[in-house]
Amino acid sequence: MRLLVTGATGQVGWELARSLMPLGEVVALDRAACDLADPQAAAAVVAGYAPDVIVNAAAYTAVDKAESEPELAHRINAEAVGALAGTARGIGALLVHYSTDYVFDGSKDAPYTEADSTAPLNVYGATKLAGEQAIATSGCDHLILRTTWVYAARGHNFVATMLRLFAEREALRVVGDQHGAPTWARNIADATSSLICWARQARDAGDPVQQTFNLSAAGETTWHGFAEEIRRVAAQRWPEHPWKVRQIDAIATHDYPTPAARPQNSRLDGTRLADATGIVMPHWRDALLRCLEDRPAP
Numbered sequence: 001m002r003l004l005v006t007g008a009t010g011q012v013g014w015e016l017a018r019s020l021m022p023l024g025e026v027v028a029l030d031r032a033a034c035d036l037a038d039p040q041a042a043a044a045v046v047a048g049y050a051p052d053v054i055v056n057a058a059a060y061t062a063v064d065k066a067e068s069e070p071e072l073a074h075r076i077n078a079e080a081v082g083a084l085a086g087t088a089r090g091i092g093a094l095l096v097h098y099s100t101d102y103v104f105d106g107s108k109d110a111p112y113t114e115a116d117s118t119a120p121l122n123v124y125g126a127t128k129l130a131g132e133q134a135i136a137t138s139g140c141d142h143l144i145l146r147t148t149w150v151y152a153a154r155g156h157n158f159v160a161t162m163l164r165l166f167a168e169r170e171a172l173r174v175v176g177d178q179h180g181a182p183t184w185a186r187n188i189a190d191a192t193s194s195l196i197c198w199a200r201q202a203r204d205a206g207d208p209v210q211q212t213f214n215l216s217a218a219g220e221t222t223w224h225g226f227a228e229e230i231r232r233v234a235a236q237r238w239p240e241h242p243w244k245v246r247q248i249d250a251i252a253t254h255d256y257p258t259p260a261a262r263p264q265n266s267r268l269d270g271t272r273l274a275d276a277t278g279i280v281m282p283h284w285r286d287a288l289l290r291c292l293e294d295r296p297a298p
């Protein structure tokens, strides 16, 4: 089996190169090799490898910046995804794609299921939703995996930002009224590997695979709760580091103005995934511990 990964230098893309290795030949393409800002060219590059599975881990993920670059974000997160889906359809490949909690407006009082109505609050969320819809329209075999609050030992993420700020500032203010589950990129990549095996069995049996699954860590917290836990684990892991932080205040969203609006509720219900495949994601606290064990000193 040949598996092609786009966005190879991203958090999820990087972990996929390792997690997918046991499944076959992995072709991992970074932005220079496959630029989604040129959808037709990117799709042609992918088709040239004739992969059995296309895993699209590339995306425009700068949530605030997307508000002022909506066309570029749409080209990468929607048009290029449609082009990849067209390629997948043409060559009979399975397309695995990632989406986000930001397709929802966050007004629901409970975790979101895959059947809930979408209503993105920001440009990034709208472009990701358009990407999902382009895949569905194409008719290709696909897995759309919605995840949340992704972090990893490398790359740009909330954990890296907090570790930097904890050494720079005595006091931090972090929003405590947005609820969700921080998800380790390695857990996403490992689950993706299992899901590709699951999909392969179904396809070998002649069943089409056209599914959307929630795929985020077990448990829930707020960004403030996440920040507190990062501080606790980091203080234990690197006691000699010159930490400055003494206080992390929980604030309301309206006291942390940003260009893009964010949902209050980002919680995703993992029941469909567990029922269909048996996959249950690790708890976010356990995953954070493992990730920081794995990480070089800040």
Ligand SMILES: NC(=O)C1=CN([C@@H]2O[C@H](COP(=O)(O)OP(=O)(O)OC[C@H]3O[C@@H](n4cnc5c(N)ncnc54)[C@H](OP(=O)(O)O)[C@@H]3O)[C@@H](O)[C@H]2O)C=CC1
Pocket (backbone or CB within 6 Å): 006, 007, 008, 009, 010, 011, 012, 013, 030, 031, 034, 035, 036, 037, 038, 056, 057, 058, 059, 060, 061, 076, 097, 098, 099, 100, 101, 128, 146, 147, 148, 149, 150, 151, 155, 156, 185
């Ligand atoms: N990060 C998060 O919190 C969440 C992410 N997701 C989704 O999960 C998926 C993986 O995200 P994650 O790994 O966290 O994202 P990252 O921001 O860590 O990585 C994104 C990757 O996409 C690449 N990329 C950006 N623009 C282009 C382009 N024009 N052509 C080709 N590659 C490009 C980046 O390349 P370069 O390194 O060159 O910039 C990078 O490798 C995405 O679909 C994202 O929308 C869903 C929920 C939460």
Ligand SMILES: Cc1cn([C@H]2C[C@H](O)[C@@H](COP(=O)(O)OP(=O)(O)O[C@H]3O[C@@H](C)C(=O)[C@@H](O)[C@H]3O)O2)c(=O)[nH]c1=O
Pocket (backbone or CB within 6 Å): 061, 062, 063, 099, 100, 101, 102, 147, 148, 149, 150, 157, 158, 161, 172, 173, 174, 175, 178, 223, 256, 262
């Ligand atoms: C740095 C910082 C952030 N915050 C807030 C802002 C925001 O509400 C929250 C998280 O900040 P971030 O910029 O990391 O969040 P953001 O980039 O919006 O994270 C999102 O990225 C996209 C790609 C997704 O798909 C989502 O699932 C989600 O992970 O923390 C503070 O309150 N205080 C701070 O000091």
Ligand SMILES: [Mg+2]
Pocket (backbone or CB within 6 Å): 061, 062, 063
């Ligand atoms: Mg961000």
